[in-house]
Amino acid sequence: MKELKYALFTGCTAKESTPEQMMSTLAVAKKLGIELVELTEASCCGASHLQDYDDFLSLVLNARNIAYAEKHGLTMVTICNTCQLNTAMTKHRLDHNAELKAKVNAKLGEVGLEYKGTSQITHFLYAIIDDFGLDKIKEMVVKPLSQFNIAPFYGCHNIRPSELQNETHKNPENAYKPTSLDDLIIACGGASVDYVEKNKCCGFHAELQAPHTAAVLTGNAVAGAMDANADWMVTPCPLCHLKLDTQTHHASIAIGREVSLPVLHMQQMVGLALGCTPSELGLKHHVTPVNFI
Amino acid sequence: MDALQSQSVTFKVFRFNEETDYLPYYNTYTLNVTHEEVVLDILNRIKWDHDGSLSYRRSCRHGICGICSIKINGKAILACKSRLFDLIDIFGTDLVIEPLSTKRVIKDLIIDKKDFWEKHAHVDPYLVSEIDEKPTAEHTVFPHQLEQLMEADYCIQCGACHYSCPAVEINELYIGPAAFAAAYRFTADVRDEGGMDRLHTVNQEAQGVWDCVKCMECAEVCPKEVNPIEKITKLHNMIFEHGIAKNNVATRHAVGFAHSITKHGLLDEGELVRYSEGNFGVLKHVPVAMKMFSKGKIVLPWNMPKADKLDEIRKLVKSSSTAKF
Structure with missing residues (x-):
């Protein structure tokens, strides 16, 4: 098989509040023989908030990030659902609106860049499922997670809106009724648990503006996973991760019930199954302790 | 003609009568359904062939009156527009039929949409204009002006987005995606003069657009492709454009991204929280921040990473900015 190579858009949290996400991404890519070229020039995607203030600026910055992936001639891989949404939505809007694309390119031209629309954009979750292959991951599992009930938490911005899913993914x-993360859990030898909140919102984006709403959503998500007998949760989104891992105190107060579960990044789960060490996966960087290893 | 395909499906149907029942319950029916049938056909068959007391709303049967909206396995749909075979593709052959909101049931699948209509009324969902009683010419709206509505006028008030919105579910003040789409629809209309009032309404804390959790469910669920969150973003933009953005945690949170990107290329997470909350408000985040710090999750200001080619980013921010705060 041709070796897989992607342009990695890390997003901001991987460099700041979720160092373990960066570590585990690199560890898993190494195990799978996937080459990641980091886009060190990339800016913040605006996290779905910059566009509320200045939509055009958000488009220009995201188009710039994509332009760097295009320069490498590579598919851009994201490791954050919100980076994925903002980048893929920018691509969608520019590819479907020649006038807007020309306006954005007029700005990019000032710094010698051009958005062409030649690079695809996909989340690392789908890169390893679609391009690397679940069957191959399954063959490489050395430490099956067979003793664990694992609750998948998909994160809104990977699965909605589905028009981006349809444009970006083979399947x-x-x-x-999302299945990718459930399939990955099973490929890693775990048992995936079903619960209502698995495709719902964690509340992250409203945490400062609407703290009660955000806390209830977090509480409901963790409570749903606990009631489904999960030992821990897993998510492809570092923002969901931050909310579910660090905010359970407020969430417990908001829903009147003590809730807490370890929450792993998707990459950490795969890494554990592939035999990476806890330190390679940064398991010590969790606020809710990863107490089962 | 294609042969009629059929398969056996089990339907669990929500039942509750507020006048006689203490608790809701479910009735189960196993029916053979064909590839031509929509959900409304099944509701009619259950009512006509099995239990005449099943209550639901139906009218136009053409996806335009918006009255037959219900939920199938948690997904809000128009019963008259959703093919059974499409739903089987997603959920398999065990389907749960429920009202849009189980909290608001009057009988079976019929809910009280009072909150929905009150929130609509709150945004003045009509053209506000001084009408000349004896006009001498037509009021022409040009195609490019009509395009500004961005299909917000396709909304049929079915309530699918409203009763799927997690913020509406938790915060009873929150106006919600359907009424926001209506607020945009009339504010974007060139004939309308009530825009500023509407913008002030949707700019209020707790009830307004700032409480959107950005889950994208309203865009996903809408049977008429109105894309309410796109209109919510537009309302955010209009609030800044018209200079009525208040100086509060929500607006500073949006603006803070531009500041951070100008300074570092990346988001400075800690500074964003401080800038949004203010020097006093930020204190409530200290306990969580301490825990995060102890786990190596906080980057101190002097170690803040920066994007490469930061000059290029700054140049673009300067030349491409279109908003002021």
Whole structure:
């Protein structure tokens, strides 16, 4: 098989509040023989908030990031659902609107760049499922997670809106019944648990503006996973991770019930199954301790 | 003609009568359904062939009156527009039929949409304009002006987005995606003069657009492709454009991204929280921040990473900025 190579858009949290996400991404890529070229020039994607203030600026910055992936001639891989949404949505809007694309390119031209639309954009979750292959991952598992009930938490911005799913993925998944993360859990030898909140919102984006709403959503998500007998949760989104891992105190107060579960990044789960060490995966960087290893 | 395909499906149907029942319950029916049938056909068959007391709303049967919206396995749909075979593709052959909101049931699948209509009324969902009683010419709206509505006028008030919105579910003040789409629809209309009032309404804390959790469910669920969150973003933009953005945690949170990107290329997470909350408000985040710091999750200001080619990013921020705060 041709060696897989992607342009890695790390996003901001991987450099700041979720160092373990960066470590585990690199560890898993190494195990799978996937080459990642980091886009060190990339800016923040605006996290779905910059566009509320200045939509055009958000488009220009995201188009710039994609332009660097295009320069490498590579598919851009993201490791954050919100980076994925903002980048893929920028691509969608520019590829479907020649006038807007020309306006954005007029700005990019000032710094010698051009957005062409030649690079695809995919989340690392789908890169390893679609391009590397679940069967191959399954063959490489050395430490099957067979003693664990694992609750998948998909994160809104990977699964909605489905028009982006349909454009980006070979096997687009349905927002009302997503399967990718469940499939990955099973490939790693674990048991995936079903619960209502697995495709719902964690509340992250409203945490400062609407703290009660955000805390209830976090509480419901963790409570749903606990009631489904999960030993821990897993998510492809570092923002969901931050919310579910660090905010359970507020969430417990908001829903009137003590809730807490270890929450792993998707890459950490795969890494454990592939035999990476806890330190390679940064398991000590969790606020809710990863107490089962 | 294609042969009629059929398969056996089990339907669990939500039942509750507020006048006689203490608790809701479910009735189960196993029916053979064909590839031509929509959900409304099944509701009619259950009512006509099995239990005449099943209550649901139906009218136009053409996806335009918006009255037959219900939920199938948690997904809000128009019963008259959703093919059974499409739903089987997603959920398999065990389907749960429920009202849009189980909290608001009057009988079976019929809910009280009072909150929905009140929130609509709150944004003045009509053209506000001084009408000349004896006009001498037509009021022409040009195609490019009509395009500004961005299909917000396709909304049929079915409530699918409203009763799927997690913020509506938790915060009873929150106006919600359907009424926001209506607020945008009339504010973007060139004939309308009530825009500023509407923008002030949707700019209020707790009830307004700032409480959107950005889950994208309203865009996903809408049976008419109105894409309410796109209109919510537009309302955010209009609030800044018209200079009525208040100086509060929500607006500073949006603006803070531009500041951070100018300074570092990346988001400075700690500074964003401080800038958004203010020097006093930020204190409530200290306990969580301490825990995060002890786990190596906080980057101190002097170690803040920067994007390469930061000059290029700054140049673009300067030349491409279109908003002021």
